[in-house]
Structures are given as C-alpha cells and as structure tokens.
Amino acid sequence: MRPPFYITQLKRDLEQWIKAGLVPAENRDRILESVGNGSTTGRLETTIAVFGAILIGAGALSFVGANWAAMTKPVRLVVLFGGMWLAYAAAVAFYQSGRNLIAQAFVLLGVLLFGSNIWFIAQTYNINSHFPDGTLLWGVGALAAAVLVPSRAALAAALAIGSYWTWQETIDFNQFIHLPFLPFWAVCAAQATYLGWRPGIHLSALSLIMWLVISHDSIQSLLGWSDAEVVSLYVFLPLLIWSVTQIREPGPNGVALMVGHYAFFMFLVAFSIVHLFDGKPGGSSSSWLLCAIILSLLSLGAVVLSMQRKGATAIDLAGTAFAAIVTISYVMNITEHSDRFDIPYLICTLVVILWSVFRGARMDDRFVVNWSVAAFGVWVLYTYFELFSGLMDQAVFFTVGGVLLIVLALALEPLRRSLVNSTNTAVQG
Amino acid sequence: MISFRVLIVVALQTLALAYMIFERQQMLDSARVVTLKVVPVDPRDMFRGDYVVLNYDISRVDVATLAGDDKFSSGETAYVTVQKQSDGIWNAVAIAHKPVSQSPGDVALLATVQYADDPAANASANVSLTYGVESYFVPQGTGHAIEEEARKGSLTVDVAVNPQGRSAIRAVRRNGQAFYVEGVF
Numbered sequence: 001m002r003p004p005f006y007i008t009q010l011k012r013d014l015e016q017w018i019k020a021g022l023v024p025a026e027n028r029d030r031i032l033e034s035v036g037n038g039s040t041t042g043r044l045e046t047t048i049a050v051f052g053a054i055l056i057g058a059g060a061l062s063f064v065g066a067n068w069a070a071m072t073k074p075v076r077l078v079v080l081f082g083g084m085w086l087a088y089a090a091a092v093a094f095y096q097s098g099r100n101l102i103a104q105a106f107v108l109l110g111v112l113l114f115g116s117n118i119w120f121i122a123q124t125y126n127i128n129s130h131f132p133d134g135t136l137l138w139g140v141g142a143l144a145a146a147v148l149v150p151s152r153a154a155l156a157a158a159l160a161i162g163s164y165w166t167w168q169e170t171i172d173f174n175q176f177i178h179l180p181f182l183p184f185w186a187v188c189a190a191q192a193t194y195l196g197w198r199p200g201i202h203l204s205a206l207s208l209i210m211w212l213v214i215s216h217d218s219i220q221s222l223l224g225w226s227d228a229e230v231v232s233l234y235v236f237l238p239l240l241i242w243s244v245t246q247i248r249e250p251g252p253n254g255v256a257l258m259v260g261h262y263a264f265f266m267f268l269v270a271f272s273i274v275h276l277f278d279g280k281p282g283g284s285s286s287s288w289l290l291c292a293i294i295l296s297l298l299s300l301g302a303v304v305l306s307m308q309r310k311g312a313t314a315i316d317l318a319g320t321a322f323a324a325i326v327t328i329s330y331v332m333n334i335t336e337h338s339d340r341f342d343i344p345y346l347i348c349t350l351v352v353i354l355w356s357v358f359r360g361a362r363m364d365d366r367f368v369v370n371w372s373v374a375a376f377g378v379w380v381l382y383t384y385f386e387l388f389s390g391l392m393d394q395a396v397f398f399t400v401g402g403v404l405l406i407v408l409a410l411a412l413e414p415l416r417r418s419l420v421n422s423t424n425t426a427v428q429g
Numbered sequence: 430m431i432s433f434r435v436l437i438v439v440a441l442q443t444l445a446l447a448y449m450i451f452e453r454q455q456m457l458d459s460a461r462v463v464t465l466k467v468v469p470v471d472p473r474d475m476f477r478g479d480y481v482v483l484n485y486d487i488s489r490v491d492v493a494t495l496a497g498d499d500k501f502s503s504g505e506t507a508y509v510t511v512q513k514q515s516d517g518i519w520n521a522v523a524i525a526h527k528p529v530s531q532s533p534g535d536v537a538l539l540a541t542v543q544y545a546d547d548p549a550a551n552a553s554a555n556v557s558l559t560y561g562v563e564s565y566f567v568p569q570g571t572g573h574a575i576e577e578e579a580r581k582g583s584l585t586v587d588v589a590v591n592p593q594g595r596s597a598i599r600a601v602r603r604n605g606q607a608f609y610v611e612g613v614f
Contacts, residue, residue: 073612073614074614081446084442088435088439091435095431095432095435096431096432107435110438110439110442114442117446118449121446121449121450123566125449125450125453125597125611125613126566126611127453127597128563130541137445140445141441141445145442149435149438173504174504
C-alpha cells in the first residue's frame with residue numbers, strides 16, 4: 001500500500017489529468033485501486049474497534065482484580081481461560097461473517113488477555129521467577145498470533161511487548177547487550193514486511209533504534225571503543241543502509257523507502273553530533289578503523305550500484321565518500337572534545353546537509369529534503385548561539401556562508417536545466 | 430482456514446498458561462520439602478498491596494562461615510545447601526557454584542546472587558540471595574497480620590524443592606500450624 005499522502009496527491013493529480021484529457025475518467029477508480037486506495041471508513045472502524053478491545057481488556061483486568069480474593073482458584077481459572085477463549089471465538093465469528101477489521105480487534109483483545117492471564121496465574125500460584133521471562137512469554141504469544149492469524153494488531157502488540165521486554169532486561173536487570181531481542185525483532189520486522197504494513201515497519205524501526213540506544217554502553221564495553229568511535233557506528237551503519245536502499249527502485253509497498261528514511265535520519269543526526277564526543281587518548285583502535293573502512297567501502301559500493309539505474313550520481317558518490325572520510329578523520333584525530341575542531345566540523349556538516357538537500361531534491365524525496373532543511377535550521381541556530389562570541393565573527397561567518405550558498409545555487413541552475421531538458425527529450429522521444 | 434489458524438494460536442497460548450500451572454504443581458508435589466524461618470524485614474516494605482515480602486535466614490549468608498566456594502558476583506546463580514536442625518528449621522551449611530552435599534538428607538537450593546561482598550576486601554563476605562520464594566500473595570487486608578507474626582518470629586515457610594533445586598512455597602505456618610497451603614485448586 002502506498003503512503004496516504006501519495007494517494008491524496010494522486011487523487012488531486014488525477015482530477016487535473018482527467019480535466020486536461022490526459023487520463024480517461026473511467027480509469028480513475030482502477031488507478032486508485034491499483035495503489036491500494038483504502039476506504040477511510042474501514043480505518044475508522046478498526047481504530048474504534050481496537051480502542052474498544054483495549055477498554056474491554058482493561059475492564060476485564062479490573063473486574064478480576066476487584067473480585068480476586070472472593071474467587072476460588074477454579075473460578076479464577078475459568079474466568080481467565082474463558083475470557084481469552086471467548087475473545088478468540090468472537091474473532092473467528094467476525095472473520096467468518098467477513099468483518100475482518102472487527103475480528104482483528106478481538107485478536108488483540110485475546111493477546112491482551114493472554115498477557116493478563118500470565119500475571120494472574122503467576123500471582124495465584126506465587127510464581128516468583130525472573131519477571132521479564134513473563135513479558136517474553138507474552139510477546140511470543142502475541143507474535144504467534146501476528147504470524148499465524150495473521151494479525152497487524154497482534155504484531156503491533158508484539159513489538160510493543162518485545163520492546164518492553166528488552167527494556168526490562170537491559171535497564172532493570174543490567175543485562176549486558178540483550179542479544180535475544182534481535183531474533184524476536186527480526187521475526188516481527190519480517191512479518192511487517194510480509195504484510196506490507198507501513199505502521200509495522202515504523203514500529204520495527206523505532207524498536208530497533210530504542211534497542212541500539214539503550215545498548216550503547218554495552219556495545220561500547222563489548223568493543224572497548226571510545227564514545228566517538230561508538231557514535232561513529234551510527235554514522236556508518238545508517239549510511240550503508242541508506243545507500244543499499246537506493247540500489248533498486250522502491251517497491252510498491254514502499255518498505256525500502258521507509259527503511260532508507262530511518263537510516264538517513266539516523267545518519268544525519270549521528271553525523272551532526274559525533275564531534276561532541278571524546279576519543280581515546282592513545283588514538284583510535286585498529287578494530288574500529290577496520291570496521292569504519294569496511295562499512296565506508298560497502299556504502300560506496302552500494303552508491304556505485306545505484307548509479308547504474310540512475311538512483312545516484314557522481315555527486316552522491318562524492319557526498320558519501322566525504323561523509324565517511326570526515327568521520328574517520330575526525331575520530332582518528334580526536335582525543336577529547338575540543339573547541340578547535342568545531343568550525344571545521346561545522347563546515348563539513350553544512351556540506352553534508354547541502355548534499356542531502358541536493359540528493360532529496362533530485363530523488364523527489366520530501367522526507368530527505370524536509371529533514372535536511374530542518375537540520376540546516378538547527379545548524380544555523382547552533383552556530384549562532386554556541387560558536388562565536390563576537391558579533392563581527394558571526395557576521396563574517398554567515399555572510400561568507402550565504403555568498404557561497406548563492407554561488408552554489410547559481411552553479412547548480414544550469415545542471416538542473418540540462419536535466420529537465422534531457423528528461424523532456426526522453427519523454428517526447 | 431482462519432478458524433484453524435486462530436485455534437492454533439489459542440491452543441499455543443493455553444498450553445503456555447497450563448504449563449505454568451503444571452510446572453508449579455510438579456514442584457509442589459516434590460517429596461523434598463524444607464522449612465525455612467522467616468526473619469522480620471522493614472515493616473514499611475514488607476506488606477505491599479496484596480502480597481507480603483518474605484525474607485529468610487538464608488537470604489543473606491556469610492561465605493566465610495560456610496563450606497563451598499568463596500567468590501560470587503551479582504546476577505550469577507549459586508547453590509545453597511541446607512541441613513535440617515533439631516528444631517525442624519533448615520539452615521545453610523554450604524554455598525557453591527554447583528550443588529554440594531555435606532551429609533545425607535541435605536538439600537541444595539538454587540539461588541540468584543543479588544549482591545556479594547568482595548572476600549579480599551572484607552573480613553566477613555556476605556552474599557545476598559533470592560530463591561524465588563520471596564513474595565506471597567494473600568487476600569486483601571490480611572497482610573498486616575502476617576507481618577506481625579513475622580515480627581514475633583513465629584512465621585515459617587515450607588518450601589518444596591525440585592530435583593534442579595528450584596523452590597516453591599508449599600505452606601506458610603504460624604507457630605508450626607499451617608494457615609496457607611498451596612495447591613492447584
């Protein structure tokens with residue numbers, strides 16, 4: 001399914017094209033159906049049903065909790081198991097009557113009741129084990145529903161529960177780099193991709209980013225790298241992923257595009273902040289350097305491959321190489337954060353931001369353009385407030401920067417014209 | 430087809446929940462039962478909502494006074510060997526990374542180390558342990574009475590131990606009389 005903003009834009013464009021006689025009016029609905037134009041009523045129905053399922057789940061929990069002491073163990077078990085079975089039975093009934101969206105809400109209710117049953121049974125039988133194991137069991141049950149039914153709502157629940165599980169293990173129990181989360185996450189992400197469900201891909205990306213962030217200390221301790229070396233990983237890895245997603249045309253469900261967007265966002269943020277971190281007094285480690293070079297070469301290789309389908313240009317190759325070289329040079333030379341590197345690094349950041357704007361504009365990728373522009377705004381503010389103590393220094397810096405940008409824009413204009421002309425020639429041909 | 434797929438999900442989830450109950454019952458059916466003395470804990474912390482926190486003599490041991498290993502670190506597992514005393518209470522006689530037996534009838538309990546002193550830096554090296562029997566859910570409003578019993582020193586807990594050393598509360602006793610007994614139904 002295409003993103004909602006694309007379908008909205010396509011609807012507007014189709015009206016224009018039909019008026020101009022470019023597209024026959026009778027093809028309008030078929031074109032919209034081909035890009036997965038869903039009815040908003042269905043979406044609203046699902047949202048309301050999901051809210052209803054969550055409220056019923058909360059109500060059931062409160063009821064059982066309120067009457068817990070009054071119930072004998074057999075009655076408790078009947079209520080716990082019966083409630084869960086009823087939810088799934090209702091789901092089957094709605095599936096069979098063709099009301100799949102409501103059925104999804106009842107699958108979600110079943111998953112929520114399965115989780116509450118784990119805690120109530122643990123309470124009834126005084127099971128005091130490692131409590132993240134209970135969360136894992138809940139997550140696996142939700143994932144089973146997500147894969148077997150299959151259910152998007154259960155998949156969302158599985159991702160949320162899995163993220164909570166890895167949070168508990170890492171933060172509450174100081175688990176050293178919680179690797180068991182990765183296979184769980186991989187199955188969730190694969191299912192989201194298989195279903196072509198965009199919110200599922202978003203949730204998968206967010207949960208992986210959360211895992212990376214909370215695992216930062218463990219990764220650092222495992223690799224024995226400095227702060228700057230570890231943060232540079234968040235430059236190289238997303239740069240590689242972003243480059244790889246450009247090799248092929250984005251598929252109809254836009255999964256590669258979304259993954260590329262997250263990777264781009266992480267790359268831009270990490271590149272902008274890497275100069276705030278300390279390196280090692282004895283210089284960078286050889287393992288880091290090897291890793292950085294390999295990831296950089298892989299990124300460049302991916303850009304070369306995407307140049308073959310005109311998904312990238314020589315400027316992108318230069319931009320990728322520039323970002324990689326700047327990061328490697330900085331981390332190799334920094335021992336501790338020092339002001340003397342601020343101005344050179346800020347200039348390099350501006351170059352990377354401009355390259356991002358150029359790349360986003362050429363690919364007609366609004367996400368990349370918008371975030372690059374936002375990054376430029378943050379860059380200006382940071383430069384203004386943090387860098388220069390004197391107004392004269394600021395004035396010189398901004399004036400020179402502005403002149404350079406205008407010169408760059410004037411230099412790019414002929415390039416844009418030649419691109420437009422060649423495209424028009426190709427269309428007419 | 431969809432009914433079949435949902436049925437598989439229901440069966441898997443039901444089996445998981447049933448296994449929790451089955452495993453617990455297997456532990457409670459174990460022939461090996463030890464009686465542990467409950468020691469008072471901070472009264473403000475002991476009763477939390479509808480469960481009581483139980484602390485035992487063997488929740489904190491001095492490795493210098495016990496047989497077995499000396500060095501432990503937090504998060505790792507340990508086996509605490511307990512031996513029956515003349516008053517019917519079981520006390521720790523050894524702590525090690527593997528189950529050890531000092532004499533016939535000893536029982537090794539599987540524990541998780543919460544905190545351990547460095548034996549090189551301290552004359553007495555205390556190790557804090559949990560056995561999975563540190564909380565007990567009670568009907569609302571009865572927690573304070575149990576707390577009072579623990580403070581008087583009259584509370585003991587029967588713990589069933591499976592062959593792997595895992596523990597489960599089988600009964601809670603006041604002056605030797607059981608007032609909570611665990612069972613499936």
